[in-house]
Amino acid sequence: MSTAGTTTPTDPHPQYLHHLLQIVHTNLQHQADWHSLSIHTSPSLPRPLISGIPPEGTKKEWVLPVNLREKWSLRKWAEVFDALPEMDEDGDGGEEKVKEKEGRKLMMGVVSDDSTVVYYVVGEGAVKPKQN
Amino acid sequence: MTTPTIPQEPFPIYLVSSSYLLYDATVISHVRRTHRMSGCLTGTLPQIPQQNIFLGLPLELMIEEALLLVDKGAGYIVDDVHVHEHGLRDMLEVDKHQFLEEREEGQRRGVEEYVRKVQEKRGVFVQGRGNDEGGGVDGGGQGTEGGRGDVAEGETVFENSSVSNSRPAATTAVPAPTAANAVMYYPTPAISHPIYHRPPVPWDIRTAPLRPQRTQGYPLYKHLHERGYFLSPGLRFGCQYMAYPGDPLRFHSHFVVNGLGWDEEIEMRDVVGGGRLGTGVKKAWMIGGEDGTGEVRTFCVEWGGF
Structure with missing residues (x-):
């Protein structure tokens, strides 16, 4: 599952994804007050990602910028999740290596045309809801 | 209900117009306990179908539940309409009569017992009234009138008995209708009985077994x-x-x-x-x-x- 279309394109990611990345990065930094933000555009990633630490948290979290106009699919989620641990090994400073499939999570930062950004937590597996 | 019994597997799952139904409470509780499927109770009151708080049999299974039960070998699909029609058509006259007679007999026994009790009660009541009226003779015609009225009313409750008793002997060739006939009733059972609704066992089904759509x-x-x-x-x-x-x-x-x-x-x-x-x-x-x-x-x- 890990290979399909995710590895080594010569030009890593198209321009519009970098644009999205910028909007979400700015939003996280100045509106949501995240710190230790860094941008990941390794060619091994199907999409560029942002990592950072929320103001009330201590753990690094992953953010995947997407556009509201995009269509999504299970395959795309799987490709992004499958690329996550590799990134930890690639020396991006991930201190906790998540090996099991179940329990990995990231945030989708959904950008709309009016530059509103909303955040949704996506976890792989059967992640019990926080409030239940 | 008796003690919980475990139904034999594979049990029939009845298919009626693309719904998968279970009729038997024993099977339903078994499916819930053993196969972790709760399904949906769908039975409501025929006259008040908008009553949907307390539903009863039958239980409708999701198509996925039916398919999984079939794949596990726990259940098999029976085309209910087909089986019902065939059951009715293939029933032997002898069996039919025997079944009807048995049912009639069972009903009659129950009703006769009921009528006997009612009559006993009535006897006690009428006796009591008679004693009262005996005390107040000066009421004259009025009193007797009332007494007679009571008796007549009492008898109309068991119309058939009074009619048959007063009828001329010409009708006695026909078995005399008894008091019981008036009170006989035939409830529609919630579950069909094997006499005309015996689902084919899986190894008797010649054609390819039915399988819910994936x-x-x-x-x-x-x-x-x-x-x-x-x-x-x-x-x-x-x-x-x-x-x-x-x-x-x-x-x-x-x-x-x-x-x-x-x-x-x-x-x-x-x-x-x-x-x-x-x-x-x-x-x-x-x-x-x-x-x-x-x-x-x-x-x-x-x-x-x-």
Whole structure:
């Protein structure tokens, strides 16, 4: 599952994804007050990602910028999740290596045309809801 | 009810116009206990079908539940309409008569017992009234009039008996209708009895066995079912299934679930809407499906909180 279309394109990611990345990065930094933000555009990633630490948290979290106009699919989620641990090994400073499939999570930062950004937590597996 | 019995597997699952039904309470509790499927009770009152708080038999299974039971070898599908028609047509006259006679006999015994008790009671009552009237003779005609009226009224309750007794002897060739006939009734049983509704056992079905259609949500249904979740239809919550971590009578559901194809495209707005839907009811929105290798993968979406 890990290979399909995710590895080594010569030009890593198209321009519009970098644009999205910028909007979400700015939003996280100045509106949501995240710190230790860094941008990941390794060619091994199907999409560029942002990592950072929320103001009330201590753990690094992953953010995947997407556009509201995009269509999504299970395959795309799987490709992004499958690329996550590799990134930890690639020396991006991930201190906790998540090996099991179940329990990995990231945030989708959904950008709309009016530059509103909303955040949704996506976890792989059967992640019990926080409030239940 | 008697002590719980475990029905023999495979048990019949009745197919009526694309609904998969279970009629037998024993099978229903077995399916819930052993196969972790709760289904939906659908039986309501024929005269008040909008009464939908307390539903009874039959139990309707989701198509996924029916398919999984068939695949496990726990159940087999019976075309109910076909079987019912054949059952009626193939019933021998002798069997039919014997069944009707037995039923008649059982009913009659019950009713005769009932009538006997009523008459006993009436006797006591009439005797009491008679004694009273004997005391007040000066009432004259009025008193006797009333007395006679009472008797007449008492007899009309058991119309047939009084009619038959007063009828001329010409009718006595026909078995005399008794008091019981007036009170005889024939309830419609909730469960069909084998006399005319004997489902064919699987090894008697000559044609290829019926198999519920495999839906797109089936791989996800099966995946969650195998992990101990109870799933129920989710239309009322805006999704495909509700996933409970155990029996729905004991647990709140954790997930509102949608099954997708691996490459099925989904609008980002639906992802946002799904996340909101789940979070709004303190659950998570789960989507999942089968990848190219037959493995099922699931993802849960919740609102990020900011």
